Amino acid sequence: MALALCVLSLCSLFIGVADLSLSSILDDPQVLVVSRLPRTLAALLTGASVAVAGVILQLLVCNRFVEPATTGTSEAAILGLLAVTIWAPAWPILGKMAVAASAALIGTFGFLALTRKLPPEQPLLIPLVGLIYGGILGAAATFVAFQADLIQYLGVWMSGEFSGVVAGRYELLWLAGGAALLAYLAADQFTVAGLGRSASLSLGLRYHQVLALGIVTVALVSALVIVTVGVLPFIGLVVPNVVSRVMGDNLRESLPFVAGLGAGLVLLSDMIGRVVRYPYEVPAGTVFGIIGAAVFLQMLLGRRSYA
Amino acid sequence: MMKMSELSYSVSGTDILRDISVEIPARGMTALIGPNGAGKSTLLHLMSRQMEPMSGQVVIDGQDLATITAQARALKLAVVAQHLNIASRIRIRDLVGFGRWPHARNRPTAEDRAWVTDAMTHFDLIALQDRFLDEVSGGQRQRAFIAMAYAQDTEWLLLDEPLNNLDLHHARSLMARLRDMADHQGKSIVIVLHDLNYAISWADHVVALRAGRVAFEGPVQAMATGENLSNLYQTPVAMDHVDGRPFARYHR
8 A cells, every 4th residue: 555655656746737757857856846746745645634534523423424524514614714814814824724623623513413413323314414514504605705705715615626736835734644643643542432422431431532632633634624725525435434344443453544545546536637638637626526426326335234 | 339319310301310319239130120211221321420410429339430530430330332333343353352441441461352252252252253343233233242341341230221132042141141240250230121021030139210210129039029010010910930030921
């Protein structure tokens, strides 16, 4: 897996509108250092952290069919971004990010509060409620953006793509990667939380602390990714499900694979997006949306069930 | 000994449990019985602090459960819930292994691993240990969760209707195993049971709840009378004795 990621990353460095060959790097490393390398790193960091956020959310909600982009987290972050764009447009990016992350946090807690009221025997209700909840928040965002003449911004935030990534404009993603790495330290805690509230309390897990840690990670990653590259749907849903199908949900074993697969798939989507309409680009989010939807449908329909 | 005093619990103004004061003796098996909606599961949850009572307290060996840490509680008492629909794909071996979590956290020792193997052997799970939880039947999953609680090696073991998904063979061998743990390992077991005959033929002590109050409680041999049980379930129950144990006839 690590090898595949390295090969992908190397290829990514040499794909793009500006020609780049080994000899030209030596003459003028500008394109590599300013554009290609940051773009490759951004895709890897985004994919890894979004996939990790997805699996954490799934374990905390005890539901396989949720991800931050379908539970109102992304929409809440966008509402926060809108608010700060309207009222404090001069704030530095870090301040905007903090507002977006706080809004995402509130939005995610709102979703959790909703799911607590749902009957556990109906697992599909949770993603449905998430979609409706996200839809309402999204509609509010559209309304506000329309009133404030910011619809264009909304478009940028809603479709994740990496063409705008250059050195100096993606470094926040390292924070997202750091948050995902930090989550790995609590891998066992999240796995236990995934066994449900009752079992985790019986095992002496400080359930509410773990819940809070997880939600903060999810909100932070979502906000950071939206601020820098935009929403990338399906990554947080598909990647954890694929890994879970193969190796289960013991995060201590599976989290590195979740991160790796997420990183690889996002990078691959971005590379496909770069070449499919060369010299124009298709957003990575769109490419992955198509792949992800197909994979997810396949997983839903191909579920094996036992007694 | 577990001493509950004046426990009350209500949900949006409706009383589920009112002024429950019961003492449950240590080292033995206590059955919680009563009709649907009597508050049995709620009481079990309050005992284990999975839910917090509106008022009252639970004291084990002189220690108020509300004042000790989650980990200290997990070393004293393990709970097996009734609804085990979890989305997580965990191997049976890993699930049972998490029973050692309160003891070892992230660093299981050889002793912890021995406990896990022991638990899987007792609950007939060795052949299933590499399977994921969603690849086994409801009864097998139930056994896996009970094995996890067994591996937790606590003095108190609380089970909410553990026989629900079990076939005759596994239901009976589970009760025998619990009986053995009470008799020979000094465990204190509290078990919510729907099947009246399982309750009165295996337990030492019975706590009967009706409409959120204690209807009667005490040693099974003294309390399991036709009159008590008929009143409890509002259904005629006649008592027999089979092999020296009480046996209830209510099927028709």
